Amino acid sequence: MSKLLTERTSWQALQQHASQLKRVSLRELNQDPRRFQDFSRQANGFLLDLSKQHLTQDTLQLLYQLAQECQLDAKIAAKFSGARVNATEERPALHSALRLPAHARLQLDGQEIVTPIHASLDKMAALVAKLHARQWRGVSGYPITDIVNLGVGGSELGPLMATHALHEWRPQAAQHLNIHFASTMDGSQLATALSKLNPKTTLFIISSKSFTTLDTLSNANTALHWLEGSLGAHPSLKRQHFIGVSAHPERMQAWGIAKEHQLTLWDWVGGRYSLWSCIGLPIALSLGMAHFKALLAGAHQLDLAFQQAPWQDNLAVLMALVGIWNINFLGIHTLAILPYDGRLAHFPDYLAQLEMESNGKSVNTQGQTLDYATCPILWGGVGPNAQHAFYQLLHQGTQRVACDFIATAQRYQNIPETQARLHLQNQHQMTLANCFAQSRLLMLGDAAAPEPRPEAYRRYRGEQPSTTLMFESLTPFQLGALIALYEHKVFVQACIWGINPFDQWGVELGKHIAHSTQAALIAKEAETFDPSTQGLLAYCHAL
Numbered sequence: 369m370s371k372l373l374t375e376r377t378s379w380q381a382l383q384q385h386a387s388q389l390k391r392v393s394l395r396e397l398n399q400d401p402r403r404f405q406d407f408s409r410q411a412n413g414f415l416l417d418l419s420k421q422h423l424t425q426d427t428l429q430l431l432y433q434l435a436q437e438c439q440l441d442a443k444i445a446a447k448f449s450g451a452r453v454n455a456t457e458e459r460p461a462l463h464s465a466l467r468l469p470a471h472a473r474l475q476l477d478g479q480e481i482v483t484p485i486h487a488s489l490d491k492m493a494a495l496v497a498k499l500h501a502r503q504w505r506g507v508s509g510y511p512i513t514d515i516v517n518l519g520v521g522g523s524e525l526g527p528l529m530a531t532h533a534l535h536e537w538r539p540q541a542a543q544h545l546n547i548h549f550a551s552t553m554d555g556s557q558l559a560t561a562l563s564k565l566n567p568k569t570t571l572f573i574i575s576s577k578s579f580t581t582l583d584t585l586s587n588a589n590t591a592l593h594w595l596e597g598s599l600g601a602h603p604s605l606k607r608q609h610f611i612g613v614s615a616h617p618e619r620m621q622a623w624g625i626a627k628e629h630q631l632t633l634w635d636w637v638g639g640r641y642s643l644w645s646c647i648g649l650p651i652a653l654s655l656g657m658a659h660f661k662a663l664l665a666g667a668h669q670l671d672l673a674f675q676q677a678p679w680q681d682n683l684a685v686l687m688a689l690v691g692i693w694n695i696n697f698l699g700i701h702t703l704a705i706l707p708y709d710g711r712l713a714h715f716p717d718y719l720a721q722l723e724m725e726s727n728g729k730s731v732n733t734q735g736q737t738l739d740y741a742t743c744p745i746l747w748g749g750v751g752p753n754a755q756h757a758f759y760q761l762l763h764q765g766t767q768r769v770a771c772d773f774i775a776t777a778q779r780y781q782n783i784p785e786t787q788a789r790l791h792l793q794n795q796h797q798m799t800l801a802n803c804f805a806q807s808r809l810l811m812l813g814d815a816a817a818p819e820p821r822p823e824a825y826r827r828y829r830g831e832q833p834s835t836t837l838m839f840e841s842l843t844p845f846q847l848g849a850l851i852a853l854y855e856h857k858v859f860v861q862a863c864i865w866g867i868n869p870f871d872q873w874g875v876e877l878g879k880h881i882a883h884s885t886q887a888a889l890i891a892k893e894a895e896t897f898d899p900s901t902q903g904l905l906a907y908c909h910a911l
């Protein structure tokens with residue numbers, strides 16, 4: 369058994385350093401005029417500002433030592449080389465391979481994998497082209513106008529987030545296609561969508577890496593019945609109205625997905641890392657293949673920077689280490705993601721899965737129970753809206769919360785020059801001003817106020833650390849880089865904590881015991897359950 373993290377020299381030095389630094393306020397640290405210069409970096413189209421974090425240069429040096437002791441470089445190299453870093457499932461985690469350019473080469477178990485990756489992109493491109501050209505027709509002969517993605521978790525969150533974020537990038541050819549998402553097990557989103565859709569012109573994507581997820585398969589069966597109810601049991605119904613996306617072609621086959629409408633991914637692509645694969649089909653349908661490839665290229669650029677940049681200029685490494693500092697040494701166990709951009713409305717939810725499903729672990733890769741905290745509770749929302757909702761807690765609540773402010777410097781520069789454009793640009797400026805004002809107030813508290821505020825209830829404590837991440841504008845390329853940046857941040861933290869970020873055993877047992885619970889609900893039996901569950905079942909049985 370190797371040393372537990374907390375026994376490492378650098379860990380203990382960081383603990384000692386934290387106890388000293390806690391005596392210095394964040395407000396005091398920010399009196400240094402060089403603060404921004406010293407704690408901000410520009411790389412890969414981003415400005416990363418860490419100057420509002422509660423740390424000094426010594427903190428960063430000690431964090432680099434910790435990363436060194438945890439062999440971060442070797443772990444990064446192992447991941448990109450295709451080593452089986454997901455040990456509990458005996459798989460590599462090669463989602464970064466999905467973003468390699470066509471001329472690159474990568475071997476996995478003696479097989480070259482970049483060629484099949486690009487063959488899969490080509491198959492996807494052919495389906496996209498057919499739908500964009502209105503050549504895909506339903507069984508009644510009408511071209512498809514509506515596409516419903518049936519998927520959940522990683523098979524929904526990434527495509528939904530990116531499709532929404534890049535909506536302005538839809539090419540002319542995609543304007544006639546409406547993309548919908550339905551994931552909930554109870555069928556509520558699907559029922560709402562179906563009530564507005566025309567079966568003759570609707571196509572469903574059954575998107576499930578495993579092709580066993582009940583939420584998705586039950587939505588797919590409901591969709592099939594809806595089509596049959598309206599169009600009859602036509603022999604080509606499944607062929608013309610369903611595309612399947614999965615790592616299991618045999619399961620798609622068994623469901624009845626036509627071979628040419630099956631898109632496959634690989635078991636080494638984790639669900640929450642799968643938007644780069646054919647799981648990203650809704651993104652490609654909405655934005656076109658060129659923009660989908662720009663998304664991949666942006667992520668690839670970040671992959672290269674992550675592998676090559678020295679730690680002091682490596683954005684993902686810096687974000688990860690600052691997170692470790694906040695969580696493990698300042699005791700801040702929650703992270704709010706606050707995009708000041710309505711297009712990134714789904715980004716906090718996307719990151720919630722990425723971070724919490726990856727790093728919500730309490731045993732290390734050697735099976736030892738950890739005696740230190742790992743993943744923070746991650747939440748958030750569009751910043752300006754959240755100002756009218758939960759910012760009260762950030763400013764005057766009792767707990768310290770770390771925040772990531774995310775904003776674009778420019779907006780609306782490409783829309784036609786009208787009165788509306790001017791107003792929208794003003795709105796953007798107002799949004800940026802709010803972003804900067806809020807992070808400043810969170811840091812300084814009352815010291816940011818123009819005059820003294822004697823009443824206790826009006827006081828702002830300040831001392832809430834935050835990171836500001838900015839980029840020039842939200843393009844497919846930049847969004848790709850942004851997502852990859854957070855992916856790598858999560859990976860670096862896992863390397864330090866010594867955990868496997870690529871499995872998710874904690875979601876299994878609940879699914880399993882739901883089967884027996886459902887059987888009891890139907891059979892009106894409850895004896896074998898605990899008193900609380902018995903009570904809930906009895907309540908339903910009595911109705």
Ligand SMILES: O=P(O)(O)OC[C@H]1O[C@H](O)[C@H](O)[C@@H](O)[C@@H]1O
Pocket residue numbers: 520521522523575576577578579580581584639640725872875
């Ligand atoms: O794509 P699927 O196999 O349907 O899985 C969908 C999702 O469900 C699972 O429970 C996992 O927690 C997620 O990581 C996964 O993305």
